[in-house]
Amino acid sequence: MLQVSDAAIRPAAEAETGDAVPGQWFRVRAPLSRRLRIILMICSFLGPIAGWSLISYVPFIWHPDVLISDPGDVDYMMPGMRVDKATFAQEIKNAKVNNTSPPVGVRSNPVYLPAPGDVAKAFYTSFTTPPADQDGL
Numbered sequence: 001m002l003q004v005s006d007a008a009i010r011p012a013a014e015a016e017t018g019d020a021v022p023g024q025w026f027r028v029r030a031p032l033s034r035r036l037r038i039i040l041m042i043c044s045f046l047g048p049i050a051g052w053s054l055i056s057y058v059p060f061i062w063h064p065d066v067l068i069s070d071p072g073d074v075d076y077m078m079p080g081m082r083v084d085k086a087t088f089a090q091e092i093k094n095a096k097v098n099n100t101s102p103p104v105g106v107r108s109n110p111v112y113l114p115a116p117g118d119v120a121k122a123f124y125t126s127f128t129t130p131p132a133d134q135d136g137l
Contacts, residue, residue, distance in 0.1 A: 049116065056115040063107035073100035082108060 032040070055062050066088040071077035074091050083091075088105060095102035109115060114122075 053116050056109055056113065059107050063109060065108050065110050066105040067108040068103055068105040070104040072103040073098075074103050077103050082111065 064084060065082040066085055068077050068079055068081045068083065068088075071079065071081075072091075072095060074095070077083070077091070083105075085107070088103065092102045
């Protein structure tokens with residue numbers, strides 16, 4: 001018959017009393033102290049924003065598009081157009097082979113993932129700009 005000592009039962013009983021055990025963040029169903037709850041609450045808000053900012057502003061992490069600033073001699077490209085990096089590289093290669101001016105652009109986020117600064121600016125503008133039509137139609 002398996003015997004269980006009181007020492008094996010005691011930690012579970014202490015956890016049920018609601019006393020937080022310092023230094024043990026990852027215990028299952030154990031309550032956290034007020035300080036740790038506040039820290040985790042702040043990190044749960046700032047963590048995704050930090051990740052979003054990292055992806056949006058650090059160019060070597062993820063920028064799949066190129067924002068065209070000068071199309072060069074490429075007929076279908078226009079300033080402000082976004083193309084993927086492979087297409088941009090192919091057009092630069094074609095321009096070098098044909099001895100024409102290559103397109104110029106900068107790496108950018110896709111339209112569906114704007115930078116946090118752009119979102120904040122649009123949010124502010126939406127509250128400070130009056131509607132185009134006062135009647136709402």
